[in-house]
Amino acid sequence: MMAHESADLQLEHLSVSYGSKRIIRDLTLSPIKAGQVTALVGPNGAGKTTLLRAIAGLLRASGSALVHGKNLLTMGYGERSALVSYMPQSVPERVSLTVLESVIATLRATRRPGMMGNAYDRDRAISVLEQLDITDIALDPLDYLSGGQRQLCSLAQSLVSDPSILLLDEPTSALDLRHQVTVMSVVRELAAAGKIVVCVLHDLSQAARWADSIVVLNHGALYLHGTPDEAVTPQMLSEVYAVEARVESIHGHLHVAVQGAI
Amino acid sequence: MTDNLTGRPLNVSPHGASVAARYDAFVRKRIAICVALFVIAVAGFLLDLVIGPSDLGVHQVWAALTDSGQASQAATSIVWQVRLPQACLAALVGVALSLAGAEMQTILNNPLASPFTLGVSSAAAFGAALAIIIGAGLPGISQVWIVPANAFIFATISVMLLQAIARVRGSGIDTLVLCGIALFFTFNALTALLQFVASQQALQQLVFWIMGSLARADWQKVTVLALVVAVVTPFSFAASRQLTALRLGEDRARSAGVNVTRLRFMSLLRVSLLTAAAMAFVGTIGFVGLAGPHIARLLLGEDHRFFLPASAMTGAAIMALASIASKAILPGVLIPIGIVTALIGLPVFFSLILRPRRLA
Numbered sequence: 001m002m003a004h005e006s007a008d009l010q011l012e013h014l015s016v017s018y019g020s021k022r023i024i025r026d027l028t029l030s031p032i033k034a035g036q037v038t039a040l041v042g043p044n045g046a047g048k049t050t051l052l053r054a055i056a057g058l059l060r061a062s063g064s065a066l067v068h069g070k071n072l073l074t075m076g077y078g079e080r081s082a083l084v085s086y087m088p089q090s091v092p093e094r095v096s097l098t099v100l101e102s103v104i105a106t107l108r109a110t111r112r113p114g115m116m117g118n119a120y121d122r123d124r125a126i127s128v129l130e131q132l133d134i135t136d137i138a139l140d141p142l143d144y145l146s147g148g149q150r151q152l153c154s155l156a157q158s159l160v161s162d163p164s165i166l167l168l169d170e171p172t173s174a175l176d177l178r179h180q181v182t183v184m185s186v187v188r189e190l191a192a193a194g195k196i197v198v199c200v201l202h203d204l205s206q207a208a209r210w211a212d213s214i215v216v217l218n219h220g221a222l223y224l225h226g227t228p229d230e231a232v233t234p235q236m237l238s239e240v241y242a243v244e245a246r247v248e249s250i251h252g253h254l255h256v257a258v259q260g261a262i
Numbered sequence: 263m264t265d266n267l268t269g270r271p272l273n274v275s276p277h278g279a280s281v282a283a284r285y286d287a288f289v290r291k292r293i294a295i296c297v298a299l300f301v302i303a304v305a306g307f308l309l310d311l312v313i314g315p316s317d318l319g320v321h322q323v324w325a326a327l328t329d330s331g332q333a334s335q336a337a338t339s340i341v342w343q344v345r346l347p348q349a350c351l352a353a354l355v356g357v358a359l360s361l362a363g364a365e366m367q368t369i370l371n372n373p374l375a376s377p378f379t380l381g382v383s384s385a386a387a388f389g390a391a392l393a394i395i396i397g398a399g400l401p402g403i404s405q406v407w408i409v410p411a412n413a414f415i416f417a418t419i420s421v422m423l424l425q426a427i428a429r430v431r432g433s434g435i436d437t438l439v440l441c442g443i444a445l446f447f448t449f450n451a452l453t454a455l456l457q458f459v460a461s462q463q464a465l466q467q468l469v470f471w472i473m474g475s476l477a478r479a480d481w482q483k484v485t486v487l488a489l490v491v492a493v494v495t496p497f498s499f500a501a502s503r504q505l506t507a508l509r510l511g512e513d514r515a516r517s518a519g520v521n522v523t524r525l526r527f528m529s530l531l532r533v534s535l536l537t538a539a540a541m542a543f544v545g546t547i548g549f550v551g552l553a554g555p556h557i558a559r560l561l562l563g564e565d566h567r568f569f570l571p572a573s574a575m576t577g578a579a580i581m582a583l584a585s586i587a588s589k590a591i592l593p594g595v596l597i598p599i600g601i602v603t604a605l606i607g608l609p610v611f612f613s614l615i616l617r618p619r620r621l622a
Contacts, residue, residue: 056517057516058513077520077521081517081518085517085518086514088511088514090511092371092509092511095509095510095564096559097509102510105509105510105565106514106518108507109507110503110519122285122286126278129281130277135277139284139288157510
């Protein structure tokens with residue numbers, strides 16, 4: 001494969017503005033590798049969600065996000081949706097659909113060539129629910145779900161079309177420990193299958209535990225892009241998060257112990 | 263079966279297969295509900311034909327309908343010139359307004375959205391008022407059509423205004439809803455202003471128009487509305503998958519490949535055609551566009567493949583029942599249907615929204 005047609009995601013000179021306010025400023029990253037889990041971290045307002053939404057084509061952005069030599073930012077709706085899936089941070093309330101219906105609805109939102117019939121869509125949706133271990137709520141209306149169940153349902157919606165790029169905005173923020181592990185294991189499996197997976201995570205210990213590489217954003221610009229060992233350091237925590245913290249390695253995993261604000 | 267997206271086999275476990283079976287049963291139930299609503303709407307329509315001030319029996323109505331030669335001249339004329347056009351118009355108006363309300367509630371993500379609450383009816387009323395009180399209308403339109411034409415034009419203008427607001431970059435859906443409410447008050451005030459200067463006779467005519475009535479039904483109006491419904495409905499149904507996806511949030515829908523801006527534009531276009539055409543002929547009928555979709559949603563959820571047809575059927579049924587009641591409450595008096603719709607629909611509506619919620 002030629003270098004410029006890499007399967008990795010290459011962000012170059014990416015900028016996003018809301019009105020006159022620039023959220024992401026001329027961001028260029030070393031390639032986000034296919035087959036790896038990349039964690040996107042940073043303090044509130046650093047531009048993490050904005051960056052994910054820009055890559056997903058949900059915001060107007062300048063610059064480029066190249067995969068296989070194609071720019072995601074300028075792609076048509078249909079082409080991009082076959083390639084990229086974005087999992088929003090929040091899930092709407094008051095929706096009279098069951099979990100399974102919502103997952104099938106996402107799969108069938110647009111007619112894609114080669115799409116098979118209703119039974120295929122149903123079985124594909126059920127297989128994703130099985131993957132996330134939530135078949136027991138398959139026929140529950142979204143209205144009745146807890147926040148965590150809704151988040152799992154939203155993740156199922158993101159996975160069902162089997163996109164090669166997954167952009168997950170805080171996929172585990174509402175989950176209990178057990179489901180955090182389930183979700184992050186699934187995320188790792190998806191990466192292992194060759195996908196590009198970018199997760200916004202707030203818990204740095206979790207990011208260090210599950211991600212292969214970590215992108216630290218601060219004020220809409222890159223602070224650092226490296227391995228967990230390189231990224232999660234007391235220096236980064238004080239410079240980016242303005243906290244005094246120790247980083248300890250327990251059984252080979254990094255843990256952040258915050259001591260106080262600076 | 264293999265997974266055509268990944269090439270891997272689709273592994274549905276025995277447990278997964280049981281979920282699939284339950285889902286299939288669930289879908290069959292929704293189809294059954296749609297069919298039941300259709301049957302109710304048709305039954306309502308037929309009952310609407312049978313009931314009226316002139317005391318025709320079922321046999322006479324049937325004889326007149328089938329033109330078997332056994333019906334009297336009067337019966338034939340009543341059925342064909344009065345009851346059938348009125349019943350058809352009632353059903354079509356129900357379908358049009360309820361479908362428009364359903365689409366509006368989805369694209370504006372607001373359960374209170376309806377042609378009535380967002381000022382479309384008020385705009386239609388203002389158009390009618392212009393015609394009735396000032397006699398202002400488009401040149402070249404015959405006197406008979408001037409009121410419906412004006413109502414149609416202003417209803418369309420109001421939706422186009424909403425449309426224009428939606429196109430302004432950065433204005434959210436809530437802004438759109440607020441603007442609709444502002445339109446509601448603006449057009450009501452303008453109509454009131456016209457009423458203030460109107461002659462006694464024109465005022466009475468306008469009040470009657472605003473109350474909503476099927477008394478003006480004729481075959482021309484039925485044909486025009488039937489055409490509008492027949493043209494618009496397939497586009498509505500064709501958008502059902504995208505509309506369902508939109509219920510999962512704008513980001514989710516767009517990420518799944520839905521061009522939400524275009525979907526909203528096309529949907530508002532359909533809404534404007536349906537409501538403008540319906541209101542032009544019968545006046546302002548408020549309740550159907552709000553209650554029809556709500557009843558449908560409570561019965562079978564928001565998968566728009568079922569939700570849209572069910573809303574249409576519910577709307578037709580509500581209108582048929584309202585039409586029956588408008589003739590039956592006071593024998594010999596045709597109460598304006600706009601009044602009856604709300605009175606008939608309310609108990610049903612309340613019993614549904616206040617019922618204890620149960621799991622599907």
